[in-house]
Amino acid sequence: MILTGATVVTSLDPVRVVREDVHVVDGRIAPSGGGARRDCSGCLVVPGNVCAHTHLYSALARGMPYALEPPENFTQILQRIWWRLDRALDEESIRASALVGGMEALLSGTTTLVDHHASPNAIDGSLDVVEESLRSLGVRSVLCYETSDRDGPERAQAGVAENRRFLSRVREDELPLTRGMVGAHASFTLSDETLAACCEAAGEHGVGLHIHAAEDRADERDAVVRCGHRVAGRLDRAGALNEHTLLAHGVHLDDEEIGLVRAARSSIAHNARSNMNNSIGRARLNALGERVSLGTDGIGSDMFEESRTAFFRLREDDGGTGGGWPLERLAESARLAGRAFHEPLLGTLQAGAPADLVVLDYAAPTPLHDGSFAGHWVFGLSARAVRDVMVAGDWVVTDRRLTHVDQRQLAADALGQAERLWRRLEEIGPHEFEPRNGGN
Numbered sequence: 001m002i003l004t005g006a007t008v009v010t011s012l013d014p015v016r017v018v019r020e021d022v023h024v025v026d027g028r029i030a031p032s033g034g035g036a037r038r039d040c041s042g043c044l045v046v047p048g049n050v051c052a053h054t055h056l057y058s059a060l061a062r063g064m065p066y067a068l069e070p071p072e073n074f075t076q077i078l079q080r081i082w083w084r085l086d087r088a089l090d091e092e093s094i095r096a097s098a099l100v101g102g103m104e105a106l107l108s109g110t111t112t113l114v115d116h117h118a119s120p121n122a123i124d125g126s127l128d129v130v131e132e133s134l135r136s137l138g139v140r141s142v143l144c145y146e147t148s149d150r151d152g153p154e155r156a157q158a159g160v161a162e163n164r165r166f167l168s169r170v171r172e173d174e175l176p177l178t179r180g181m182v183g184a185h186a187s188f189t190l191s192d193e194t195l196a197a198c199c200e201a202a203g204e205h206g207v208g209l210h211i212h213a214a215e216d217r218a219d220e221r222d223a224v225v226r227c228g229h230r231v232a233g234r235l236d237r238a239g240a241l242n243e244h245t246l247l248a249h250g251v252h253l254d255d256e257e258i259g260l261v262r263a264a265r266s267s268i269a270h271n272a273r274s275n276m277n278n279s280i281g282r283a284r285l286n287a288l289g290e291r292v293s294l295g296t297d298g299i300g301s302d303m304f305e306e307s308r309t310a311f312f313r314l315r316e317d318d319g320g321t322g323g324g325w326p327l328e329r330l331a332e333s334a335r336l337a338g339r340a341f342h343e344p345l346l347g348t349l350q351a352g353a354p355a356d357l358v359v360l361d362y363a364a365p366t367p368l369h370d371g372s373f374a375g376h377w378v379f380g381l382s383a384r385a386v387r388d389v390m391v392a393g394d395w396v397v398t399d400r401r402l403t404h405v406d407q408r409q410l411a412a413d414a415l416g417q418a419e420r421l422w423r424r425l426e427e428i429g430p431h432e433f434e435p436r437n438g439g440n
């Protein structure tokens, strides 16, 4: 395959813009060669976006009815919304959620999803359902099951077992587009035994934990009451902090905790829109260092929108933030995925990189070069410009339509599943699990 006539961004960090054809051979960017040509004249070709933290299981929650008392804090948001939704999920609704979420990812130019899945009443095999769904669309993914003690020790053990089972499958099967991590919900819903079991599974498979950390103050309070240490201290003592581990949010990490996380070279997934939506506070992005990637926490997978919102939120507090910040964070998101796939060039369009790319129908109204691209990203580009998407050399979107499935049928099927899921949800009351708060 040869993509002709486009302006090509071969790297986001540092930015490198060239005007040359893109050659794809055996699923990778190549210096030359390729057969069929696709005319990309007047287009911009960029590396596929990576969403470093999402929850596909929430894809059918959009607009769902809510009849309980409005939640007043983060714990109540979990008890009254997400920990009801996840218990209502069954195999069919997990599949529909993954298909809808995967479809929206591709159509918005996101080629890799790092997902954190929960379905406490359908744990065993759930990651296979997510994997199959994403494979049918052609999405690259890093999957895990969200282990937690909040639904009892049996489900905690089932969560660990599902991660182990899936990681064994990843190791044994040929799943070229999928890798795994060990998922864990958050310190405040994990017993010492379960946390230890997660770390053991991760160590055995040479992968990291994917866990919410210090998203809300309640997580920190619970850790202190539980063991006398804050969240990162608890995770560090359990052996959970290392270069493979991914911490989602990290909003309330203090200086000492940030020191632990940075010393361990663990990654942070920053979820700006989710943090704002849940009123949990602002992550200390400048203190957190280089390993900050961007996720949506389930608010779709549009990384143009997420990165732009994160940038404006940061600029509101720190006007010195450079325009390249969103590109650096997206490049780090791709490096995170690249580490999971042992593909250090993932997220670039350099020769040898996996051919994960997006063709944007974008007629730049001002000069576009290395020095101006960040301005185009923040002030001009959006998912609206996504025309074609390639993952591992496979066209998964052409002319704004999915190539492997009928997207109208997919959406119609999801609608039926959403109605069913919402009816099931009405029967489920608020979750009773509470973090420990030391009595205040």
Ligand SMILES: [Zn+2]
Residues within 6 Å of the ligand: 053, 054, 055, 116, 212, 248, 297
């Ligand atoms: Zn999350």
